[in-house]
Amino acid sequence: MSLTMDCVAKLKILLLGESGVGKSSIILAFTKGDYQAQFPATIGVDYNHKIMDVNGLKVKLGIWDTAGQERYRTLTTSFYREAHGAILVYDVSEPKTLAKLNEWVEELQVYTTNKNIVCLVVGNKIDKDRAVPREHGQAFAQKHRMLFIESSAKTQEGIHLAFEELTQKIIETPGLWEKDTSASNIRVTEEEAREQGGSCYETTCSIK
Incomplete structure (x- = not known):
């Protein structure tokens, strides 16, 4: 793959789960x-990005935060398409x-176009009193x-490890990402984002 490209790999990552997790x-x-x-509830879909170095490869993660509320589900189905990875979050x-x-898994199976999409289950908020044993999340x-990991956004425990392990697994999955390094995988225009009830922020990156 040429190093003259904006990024060696551009991956689309979804975060799924109920509102408030x-x-x-x-x-x-x-x-x-x-x-x-305190965070206001996500409406529709929001987009963020981060550039990572994975074993010497520059990887741009396009991260889509999907609304957990039932009334927004129909607005987000198009964003499942061409996703390389998904993080399923519970509290x-x-x-x-x-x-x-279970419902999010079913929805992902229906709408994803990459049948070998890499998924990671994250048990979040381990800084709070636990009501779900770690073993239950692992079993799911x-x-x-x-993949499975527990995390705390408050203390940042497990946060970077979650994205690192997911990205590494995607890179190691044959045929999942090599053929789709164009920015079209993760770019949605502002007009399209507004139609879906969300917002979009796109930047470019370069290899130094």
């Missing part, structure tokens, strides 16, 4: 190293959020053949 906080912790105790202090991941991930 901390998806936006995870993205903020990963992209900015910051934390906010370790709220057992129902793990159970609801194993059942669906997904």
Whole structure:
């Protein structure tokens, strides 16, 4: 692959899960190293990005934060297309959020166009009183053949490791990303984003 390209690899990553599990906080912790105790609920879909170095490869992650509320589900189905990876988030202090991941898995299976998409289950908010044993999250991930990790956006424990492990697995998956390095995988125009009820922020990167 040529190093004259803006980035060696451009990957589309989805964050899925119920409202309030901390998806936006995870993205903020990963992209900015910051934390906010209160976040307004995501409406539709929001986009962020981060550039990583994975074994010498420059990788640009286009990270899509999908709204967890049921009323926005129909607005986000188009954003499943061409995703290379998905992070399914539940709150370790709220057992129902793990159970609801079954619905997100079903939705992902219906709308994704990459059948070998790499998925990671994240048990978030381990800084709070636990109501979901780690073993339950691991069992869910194993059942669906997904990676698993626990995290805290507040303390940033496990946040970078989650994205690093997901990205590494995507890079190691034959045929998942090599043929799709164009920016079209992760770019949505502002007009399209508004039509989907969300917002979009796109920048470029270069290899130094």
